[in-house]
Amino acid sequence: MFGPYLLLQTLGEGEFAKVKLGMHNDTGEEVAIKLIRRQSVDNTPRINKIGREISVLRTIRHPNIISLFDVIETERYIGIVIEYASGGELFDHILAHRYLRERDACRLFAQLMSGVHYLHSKHIVHRDLKLENLLLDRNRNIMITDFGFANQFDSSTRDLMSTSCGSPCYAAPELVISDGLYVGTGVDIWSCGVILYAMLAGYLPFDDDPSNPDGDNINQLYNYILATTLVFPDYISPDARDLLRMMLVPDPTKRCNMKRIMSHRWLRPYAPMFQYSIEDLEVRINGRYCITRILGPTVTLLTERA
Structure with missing residues (x-):
């Protein structure tokens, strides 16, 4: 488990991070979780890059851009929880x-x-x-x-x-x-x-x-x-x-x-x-944003309780 998520298979792997498929323990919704080892971001440029990515994702909401659901931090990892794109690359x-x-x-x-x-x-x-x-x-x-x-x-x-x-x-x-x-x-x-x-x-x-x-x-x-x-x-x-x-x-x-x-x-x-x-783009209601609205607050509350 990572926060309220069950970690499943690896979707992708980079130099400093691994992306896992995750399933919310209560809702069953699938997400992608970008797991970044804290020890791999031990210098200012890398830390700034992660912070900039999170900052940008928090300001955007568009049908054709991945949605940010949550950011979870533990002693070993920073986890960026985003929408799961099941169709692949x-x-x-x-x-x-x-x-x-x-x-x-x-x-x-x-x-x-x-x-x-x-x-x-x-x-x-x-x-x-x-x-x-x-x-x-x-x-x-x-x-x-x-x-x-x-x-x-x-x-x-x-x-x-x-x-x-x-x-x-x-x-x-x-x-x-x-x-x-x-x-x-x-x-x-x-x-x-x-x-x-x-x-x-x-x-x-x-x-x-x-x-x-x-x-x-x-x-x-x-x-x-x-x-x-x-x-x-x-x-x-x-x-x-x-x-x-x-x-x-x-x-x-x-x-x-x-x-x-x-x-x-x-x-x-x-x-x-x-x-x-x-x-118009930020308030459009579709399947993706229904999930965001339902899942996002749930994840935040569970994370705060943890």
Whole structure:
């Protein structure tokens, strides 16, 4: 047991944490619990990263973003209790189908854009968007997770940041080739472009350098991106290509913004999704939020009693 939860199988494992499936002892609801060993976060940067992740999760509530239910601390562990995405990683879903049909990719990408636009509207940038950090619920809807690199910005100073982070194959070129500040929202847009390309093509857009096939040499990877024209497999439609050419622009000053993405003709079938205000999104009632409202207070009370 961990607090009021029965710990079940391991869902994933990272350098400093392990994610377990948990079941609430009273309600039977399934959750995911990110268990972080206290001894592995014995320095200030790691502690700050965990605190930032929890802080961000506490401020967001969107149908396509993982919900935070509780934070439980023991002598040995910090446990971040979040919503369980039973559909697994989007990465595995794409592998199982080789690539996604455009109709399916369009729906998932619209959900991703709705979630990212919501984050940016709340002055939050994710900075580590990649297939492995996009989960699917039981109805195959996108759920954005892993906010360890997320950061908040002050609207009065724009979203300029200096910390280089993220996964190399998804990270924007300016994170490596620039020594100065970068625009956080633009970095998220680049990563979303890589994700869309992978959905439609079945592989990443810049992983075909024969001298650097795994992207291990970061500087070589970004020089390759700067020097290589974006190409597409034949089965990607002209409209999808047009959107990708707007997003995967190495020069951040020429890269499209979120407004242009959401108004693009390829996403027109889901245009109504982008009309919701922050308030609309945060009060929408659906199955996920019913669970949040029922489970969240119960967990908090049980934790306080413990």
